[in-house]
Structures are given as structure tokens and as C-alpha cells.
Amino acid sequence: MPQQLLNNFTSYIQRQQLFDPSQKILLAVSGGVDSVVMAWLFKLAGYHVAIAHCNFQLRGEESVRDENFVKSLAAQLEIPFFHTRFETLEYTSTQHISIQVAARELRYNWLETVRIKEGCHYIATAHHMQDSVETALMNFAKGTGISGLHGILPKQDKIIRPLLFAEKDTLIAYAAWKNISFVEDSSNVTDKYTRNFFRHQIIPKFQEITPAAVKNMAATTDRIKEAEYLYLEAVERKKKQLLIQQQDNWLIPVRKLAKTIPLGTIAWEIFKTFGCSVAQTQQVLALLDSESGRYVETSSHRIIRNRNWLLITPLTAIAAPLQVIDKEQQHIHFAGGQLQIKAAPRDHTAIPTASHIAWLDAAQVTFPLILRKWKQGDYFYPLGMPKKKKISRLLIDQKLSLPEKEQVWVLESGKRIIWVLGIRIDDRTKITPNTQTVVQFEWKKD
Incomplete structure (x- = not known):
């Protein structure tokens, strides 16, 4: 019954713990019956609120009419009023998104800005029971899984929906009973939008068979919402095991x-x-x-x-660039870590065995050097092998996974690879009895 709506409204807010009565709430009001009734209910309940209205400038004079109506409503209810106008079509074009997505992004981003600036705790939208059922049916058709079947949630982050308990017809009846004025959005009549098609074509067919279809489906989504808690607990246990x-x-x-x-x-x-x-x-x-x-x-x-x-x-978003190393450089930062370079006389007693350190014959190393990721077709002469070998084959022999292969770097001198970092040096640059000076390369991963 419409006369019970205010009591049901405050009871729902308390039951769902949507907000504390002392907190300030920003009401998103379009001018339609749902949001206008919501504004009246908040006022009559004595909550501390402000009204926000977005003009998307998509319906010409009708959009201006809606803006002026909501401004007058805020004045009538003696509630602070905030409004903005969006260049929605321009935003749609630059962002390459649909009008619906553009309007949603613009609306919620602006509402959040106002919420923070004005010290409001939550943003209230006027989604009602049928909106929630429509959402669940659309998600069911798209195949979103159990998380999409609970419909619209009463509370998500800083968004609250205090009218989800109410049917659309009850809101319309309440507006008539209280002689509350509102405006109609002409875009709600067309079926070119998915939600409107479900609203005007699908749900009425259900109601022809079962008059209480919306209430029944809303009750089912509530049960699904509760079952989802158990479902997610079980899923988390499986994730931890796997x-x-x-x-x-x-x-x-x-x-x-x-x-x-x-x-x-x-x-x-x-x-x-x-x-x-x-x-x-x-x-x-x-x-x-x-x-x-x-x-x-x-x-x-x-x-x-x-x-x-x-x-x-x-996935690696950006391919790692190559780096040119001059003779004067001793410390290089790159995407794979750090490379330190130093020259030293040959020490016959201190040949390194660690894979992250390479000692090369300085006479065989020509600057500038190039540090880069390996690529298909690369080859070199692995230490101890008289024949050349493709690096792709070397990495297979090393039993590296695909992601590990993608992180392999090579050091190039005079258009020949002298070190596959952390794996093998080139045989042609190895230390020999004739080596006088050694170049030491030490690689540290970040």
C-alpha cells in the first residue's frame, strides 16, 4: 500500500544498515518518478541530504526541462542542490564507447566528486525492485554466472539503493496519493536499449503468466544473494588448494x-x-x-x-627497448635488472662459476655494446662448443618456460652475441692463456 511506503523505506534502511541516520546522503535525482519519490521519502524521514542532477544534453529542451524541474524540487524541499551539464556525445566519440557507458561514467565520476566535496557519506540512487529483476534477467541472458544473478545490491562501496524493496507500481501509486509531480524521460519509451526491451517486452510476458512474477523473482535473487556467500567461501577454498x-x-x-x-x-x-x-x-x-x-x-x-x-x-605491456652501453659506463639499469661492468687484470685463481657473472677476454669485446631481449634467429657459439647454436634451441635445452624465455637478455658486441645473461657466454670471448685483461659483467635482477 502506498501509505505504508515511508515506514517500509525507513525499515529497509535500518534492516540493510545502509547508513547511519546522522550521516549526510547525496541523492541522485533525474526528475523521474522513482528518484523524485526517493527525494520526498528522505525529506519526510528527516534524513540529512543534498540533491544532485546531471544534464547529459541528449534530449534538447527536454533535458533543460528536467534540470529546471529538479532545481525547483530541491527548492520546494529546502534541500541543497548541485547540478552539471555534460558534453556526452563528445565524450562518447573521444572515448569510443556507447552513450549508455559514457553517461554512466560521467554521472558516477561527477557524483563521487560532489560527494567528497560536500562531505556526504553515500550516494543514493533510486533503483527499485523491477530494476534489480531486470538486471538479473539481463545477466542471466549474457551468462555472467552466479554473481550476476543476485540483481542490484543494496550497498556497494559508496553507493546505496534504498528503494530496492519497492515495486515500480507502488512508487507511482505513492506519487499519485501524495500528489507529487515528476517528469517523464522520452528515451524510456523506446525499446532500442536492452534494459527497455526487458522492461517493456520480457517482464510483461512473465506477468501475464504469473502476476507476481517481479516479486517472486526478487525473492529468488535475494536467496541467490545469500547462497552466493556460501558459494564464494567454497570457491576461495578451492583457489587456495590450486x-x-x-x-x-x-x-x-x-x-x-x-x-x-x-x-x-x-x-x-x-x-x-x-x-x-x-x-x-x-x-x-x-x-x-x-x-x-x-x-x-x-x-x-x-x-x-x-x-x-x-x-x-x-602480458608485457611494452616491449623492452635495447640499450647501448659505452665504454665509460660501469653501472646500467635496464628492464631486466642492473648490469655492472669493470675491467681487471687476469687472475688465474679466481675464475667465476656463478651464472650471473661473466668474465670475457677484453681483447674480444668491442664497445659500444648492445643489451637487448633475444629474438628468433639469434645464434652464438656456446662456451665449449665449436659450432654455432640458435638461442631458441639453447633455451629449450635449458627447459625454460615461455615466460622465462621472454625474459632472457643478450649482450651484443660487434654484431655478435657474447653473453646470454645468466646462461652461457660465447666461446669466442672466453679467457685463454693469452688473455691479458678481463672484462667482468655482473648481472643483478631487481
Whole structure:
């Protein structure tokens, strides 16, 4: 009943612990019936509020009408009023995004700025029960998994939705009962937007079969919301059993993952964290039966079958540049760490054995040197071998994973590779009985 709406409103806020009555709330008011009724409810309940309105300048005079209406509403309710106008179409063009996405970004970024500046604790939006059901149905159609089926949450960070308990018809009835004026957005009539199609075409069909469909579906989303807590706890336990972190990389044992039940669900929850889409999750699962070296590349990571493991490694955003090293330089910082260079007389008793140190015959080292990542086609003469060898083959022999191969650096002198850092020097630059002076290179990873 509309006359019970105010009591239900304050009860819902208390039950959901949306905010403390002493806190100031910024109300996002468009001028439509939902947000206008919300503003009246906040005023009648005696909460400390301010009103914010965004003019997206997409509907000409109608947008100006809405702005003026909300300004008058704020004056009528004696509530502080803040407003802004956006060049939405220009933003859409420069950011290469849809109008809906542009409006959402502009709106929430501005609201957050006002919230902070005006000392408000939360931003309240007027999403109601049908909005939540529409969201759950759209997510169900898109295949977002259980996290998308709980509909709109009452509280997320600094956003609260105090009308989720109310049906749209109840808000309209309350406005009529209280003789509350509001404006209509003409864009809500068209079905070209996905939400409007669900609102005007899909949900009415459900209601033809089951008049209480919206209430029933809202109750189901509430149960899903509670079930999600248990679900996420179970998922976290599985993640801890499967995921092993090594700096920026992650390892998953293939056999252990293959035996996991339910495999598809756990795989989706793990790999979506690494930019995996629903379709790519199936490709990742195919790696469980593939040979070593196969991989799936997501928007942010590469997932590689590496012998008995799935190796998850972030994509390198920018290729590492080469560095030119002059003879005077002794300390070089580069993407792979630090390189220290010094010359010294040959010491027959102190030949280094550590892989991160290379002693080369100074007579065979010509400056300037080039420090760079290795590339396909590179070759050199590994120490102790009379024949040249491709570095790609050397790295295979070293049993390096794909991400490890991508982090291999080489030092070049006179267009020939003299050291594969941390792995092998070139035989032609080794110390011999005739060596008089040694150049020492010491590599330290950051």
C-alpha cells in the first residue's frame, strides 16, 4: 500500500544498515518518478541530504526541462542542490564507447566528486525492485554466472539503493496519493536499449503468466544473494588448494585441476580473474590434454601448458627497448635488472662459476655494446662448443618456460652475441692463456 511506503523505506534502511541516520546522503535525482519519490521519502524521514542532477544534453529542451524541474524540487524541499551539464556525445566519440557507458561514467565520476566535496557519506540512487529483476534477467541472458544473478545490491562501496524493496507500481501509486509531480524521460519509451526491451517486452510476458512474477523473482535473487556467500567461501577454498603464486606469476598443477569437481565452475572462477572470457575458459580446459607450450592469451594474461603445470603470467605491456652501453659506463639499469661492468687484470685463481657473472677476454669485446631481449634467429657459439647454436634451441635445452624465455637478455658486441645473461657466454670471448685483461659483467635482477 502506498501509505505504508515511508515506514517500509525507513525499515529497509535500518534492516540493510545502509547508513547511519546522522550521516549526510547525496541523492541522485533525474526528475523521474522513482528518484523524485526517493527525494520526498528522505525529506519526510528527516534524513540529512543534498540533491544532485546531471544534464547529459541528449534530449534538447527536454533535458533543460528536467534540470529546471529538479532545481525547483530541491527548492520546494529546502534541500541543497548541485547540478552539471555534460558534453556526452563528445565524450562518447573521444572515448569510443556507447552513450549508455559514457553517461554512466560521467554521472558516477561527477557524483563521487560532489560527494567528497560536500562531505556526504553515500550516494543514493533510486533503483527499485523491477530494476534489480531486470538486471538479473539481463545477466542471466549474457551468462555472467552466479554473481550476476543476485540483481542490484543494496550497498556497494559508496553507493546505496534504498528503494530496492519497492515495486515500480507502488512508487507511482505513492506519487499519485501524495500528489507529487515528476517528469517523464522520452528515451524510456523506446525499446532500442536492452534494459527497455526487458522492461517493456520480457517482464510483461512473465506477468501475464504469473502476476507476481517481479516479486517472486526478487525473492529468488535475494536467496541467490545469500547462497552466493556460501558459494564464494567454497570457491576461495578451492583457489587456495590450486593456485601457487611465484612473484607476478601463478602456477596450477594440471592433474589436481583436472580432478577438481565441479571443474567448469571452479575453472571459470579462477581464470576470470586473469581476464578469461566464458569461451576462453573452455580453451584453457583444453590445455589440460594438450602438449607443453600451448597457451591461451586473455586480455591481461597468458595461460600456458608448461609440462605438469598451467603457468599464468601477465602480458608485457611494452616491449623492452635495447640499450647501448659505452665504454665509460660501469653501472646500467635496464628492464631486466642492473648490469655492472669493470675491467681487471687476469687472475688465474679466481675464475667465476656463478651464472650471473661473466668474465670475457677484453681483447674480444668491442664497445659500444648492445643489451637487448633475444629474438628468433639469434645464434652464438656456446662456451665449449665449436659450432654455432640458435638461442631458441639453447633455451629449450635449458627447459625454460615461455615466460622465462621472454625474459632472457643478450649482450651484443660487434654484431655478435657474447653473453646470454645468466646462461652461457660465447666461446669466442672466453679467457685463454693469452688473455691479458678481463672484462667482468655482473648481472643483478631487481
